[in-house]
Amino acid sequence: MARQEIAVECRELVKEFGRGESRTRVLRGIDLEVNLGDMSFLVGPSGCGKTTLLSVIAGLLEWTDGDLHVLGSDVSGMSGDEKVLFRRRNIGFMFQQFNLLPALTAAENVTVPLLAANVPRKEAMGKALALLDLLGLSGRSAALPSELSGGEQQRVALARALIHDPRLLVCDEPTSALDADTGHIVMELLSSVAVRPDRAVLVVTHDSRIFHFADSTAYMNDGRIVKVETKRTFEADFPRGNGAESTRSPEPVAIGPS
Amino acid sequence: MNFVALKMLLGDRAKYIGLIFAISFSAMLMAHQTSIFWGVMRRTTSQIVDVKDAAIWVMDPRVKYVDEVQPLTENDLYRVRGVDGVEWATRLFRGSAKAKTPQGGFQAFTIMGFDDSTLVGAPREMTSGTLADLRKPDSVVIDEDGYRFLWPGESFRTGKTLEMNDRRAAIVGIAKSSPPFQPTPVVYTRYSQAIQYVGQERNMVSFVLVQPRMGEEVQSVCRRIRERTGLAAMTRDEFVRKTILYYLRNTGIPVNFGITVALAFIVGAVVAGQTFYIFTIENLKQFGALKAIGVTNARITAMILLQALVVGVMGFAVGMGLTAAFFETTKNISHLRGFYLMWEAMAGTGASVLTIIVLASLLSIRRVLVLEPAYVFRGGN
Numbered sequence: 092m093a094r095q096e097i098a099v100e101c102r103e104l105v106k107e108f109g110r111g112e113s114r115t116r117v118l119r120g121i122d123l124e125v126n127l128g129d130m131s132f133l134v135g136p137s138g139c140g141k142t143t144l145l146s147v148i149a150g151l152l153e154w155t156d157g158d159l160h161v162l163g164s165d166v167s168g169m170s171g172d173e174k175v176l177f178r179r180r181n182i183g184f185m186f187q188q189f190n191l192l193p194a195l196t197a198a199e200n201v202t203v204p205l206l207a208a209n210v211p212r213k214e215a216m217g218k219a220l221a222l223l224d225l226l227g228l229s230g231r232s233a234a235l236p237s238e239l240s241g242g243e244q245q246r247v248a249l250a251r252a253l254i255h256d257p258r259l260l261v262c263d264e265p266t267s268a269l270d271a272d273t274g275h276i277v278m279e280l281l282s283s284v285a286v287r288p289d290r291a292v293l294v295v296t297h298d299s300r301i302f303h304f305a306d307s308t309a310y311m312n313d314g315r316i317v318k319v320e321t322k323r324t325f326e327a328d329f330p331r332g333n334g335a336e337s338t339r340s341p342e343p344v345a346i347g348p349s
Numbered sequence: 350m351n352f353v354a355l356k357m358l359l360g361d362r363a364k365y366i367g368l369i370f371a372i373s374f375s376a377m378l379m380a381h382q383t384s385i386f387w388g389v390m391r392r393t394t395s396q397i398v399d400v401k402d403a404a405i406w407v408m409d410p411r412v413k414y415v416d417e418v419q420p421l422t423e424n425d426l427y428r429v430r431g432v433d434g435v436e437w438a439t440r441l442f443r444g445s446a447k448a449k450t451p452q453g454g455f456q457a458f459t460i461m462g463f464d465d466s467t468l469v470g471a472p473r474e475m476t477s478g479t480l481a482d483l484r485k486p487d488s489v490v491i492d493e494d495g496y497r498f499l500w501p502g503e504s505f506r507t508g509k510t511l512e513m514n515d516r517r518a519a520i521v522g523i524a525k526s527s528p529p530f531q532p533t534p535v536v537y538t539r540y541s542q543a544i545q546y547v548g549q550e551r552n553m554v555s556f557v558l559v560q561p562r563m564g565e566e567v568q569s570v571c572r573r574i575r576e577r578t579g580l581a582a583m584t585r586d587e588f589v590r591k592t593i594l595y596y597l598r599n600t601g602i603p604v605n606f607g608i609t610v611a612l613a614f615i616v617g618a619v620v621a622g623q624t625f626y627i628f629t630i631e632n633l634k635q636f637g638a639l640k641a642i643g644v645t646n647a648r649i650t651a652m653i654l655l656q657a658l659v660v661g662v663m664g665f666a667v668g669m670g671l672t673a674a675f676f677e678t679t680k681n682i683s684h685l686r687g688f689y690l691m692w693e694a695m696a697g698t699g700a701s702v703l704t705i706i707v708l709a710s711l712l713s714i715r716r717v718l719v720l721e722p723a724y725v726f727r728g729g730n
Binding site for chain 1: 350352353356357359360361634635637638639640641642643644645648721722723725726
């Protein structure tokens with residue numbers, strides 16, 4: 092059944108690593124919904140399972156039990172190749188360490204998802220240059236990643252994540268390798284460029300300085316979602332401009348049972 | 350994505366050059382040693398291939414290769430001449446003697462003696478003098494390498510003399526000949542002269558050279574000679590093969606060259622494989638990102654194979670260029686004369702390089718294929 096309003100729906104999602112006595116349950120029955128048009132944050136302490144959950148949602152990791160629907164599709168019924176195709180068409184990625192190809196220029200890096208989908212190079216390059224221009228990098232398109240600042244690299248990564256117009260954008264710690272100002276600029280860009288009514292953005296982060304960008308925030312601890320806040324409830328608790336975002340704990344783990 | 354694969358490869362200049370160097374070195378060693386080996390094998394047959402006048406060689410059945418002579422009788426020569434289909438048959442002497450050198454020492458010589466009246470089997474290409482001068486008393490023709498050996502640095506000039514078995518040997522010509530296997534000089538003379546230089550024995554005919562009658566099939570004549578005389582009769586090519594096979598089976602030459610070629614292959618495979626594997630491992634994060642983005646395993650395999658192919662082709666080309674350059678620059682050195690880069694060696698080396706790069710890329714491909722794309726979310730370093 093198609094779920095048009097909900098981009099991601101997890102029900103009792105379980106993920107275990109290892110076998111026998113060494114088996115570890117990392118996700119312990121996750122219930123989560125990510126809405127289209129929202130920028131949703133997934134926060135929690137290190138080792139709580141955020142990245143594992145993100146990997147499962149993005150179709151990079153198999154899960155052990157439970158249901159998962161992404162963009163209205165039942166991912167569990169897909170073969171490996173179908174998942175690759177699904178990712179290529181529908182999901183954009185931003186990584187903590189940018190993961191740009193060091194031998195490719197900024198523009199060439201941006202073209203990679205289109206090249207993977209067999210789009211002609213010239214056409215891909217045209218789109219990449221337009222997107223880099225939109226992100227304020229028109230003068231840096233021919234630079235190698237090593238010649239770019241961290242913020243510029245992450246903007247290139249953002250362009251690469253958006254070039255094929257994905258409906259779900261997953262971001263793993265997009266600001267953790269950046270200073271506060273640069274991180275803020277990147278998040279502003281992410282909010283303004285990536286968030287659209289037909290697209291969902293899911294961000295895993297530790298960085299409390301960017302929490303206020305979230306439309307909804309799911310707090311994880313010990314493999315479970317322990318609390319979900321929407322922007323409305325969050326701003327009621329911590330109105331912007333009163334310094335709450337800088338004093339809020341980056342790891343709100345005390346909420347709910349572990 | 351081929352473009353991405355090539356940029357990834359060329360972007361790491363040091364490893365790219367390292368890979369090409371490893372494959373070039375390996376390819377050069379394999380092609381060089383194989384060509385030298387076959388060059389040496391060809392040299393063992395130089396005195397057969399230089400006899401261009403006769404199609405059939407007749408010899409004692411116990412002869413295993415050209416250097417091992419079992420003398421025939423004059424009667425054998427006449428019996429061969431009586432076989433159906435034989436146009437003509439002449440005697441050929443092959444032996445060795447010691448000669449007094451210009452420096453006063455003694456030097457071993459190979460002596461080839463040809464039929465006095467026809468000179469069948471004598472060298473056809475002369476650098477100096479003429480073959481007809483062999484009809485003069487005490488005259489010999491010497492090969493170019495032998496001349497250079499005896500009179501190093503001197504230009505080719507007839508009129509010099511040697512002394513063999515207390516007999517004078519006047520050099521009336523210098524002949525071009527195929528590079529010999531043994532470093533001893535070769536002198537060519539008439540049969541009657543040759544047997545005087547080595548000392549008369551009861552039987553002196555080493556081989557009988559036969560030309561079949563026009564229209565007769567060579568193999569049929571050989572068979573008839575064998576049946577009628579009990580002697581061994583074979584074509585020139587068969588005698589070449591017999592001689593090469595003798596050396597292959599009874600000397601350490603193929604084993605030693607084979608070891609070198611095998612080592613070149615192993616070293617090439619190990620170094621190229623290791624470097625390529627490290628190259629892939631260092632790019633694992635990038636490959637993980639590509640997999641996450643939606644690049645299929647098949648596409649990544651194709652990318653790695655393309656990288657390996659480029660390295661292989663470049664390495665092979667450089668290796669063959671170096672090998673060809675070696676043979677080109679050494680072609681006028683006496684003891685390296687006649688060696689050249691054989692197309693068979695190139696083809697074999699090409700196949701070996703292909704095997705090396707396939708082996709080298711297999712490990713890398715396996716490593717990337719089992720890589721979970723979620724690796725990039727775990728730090729991926």
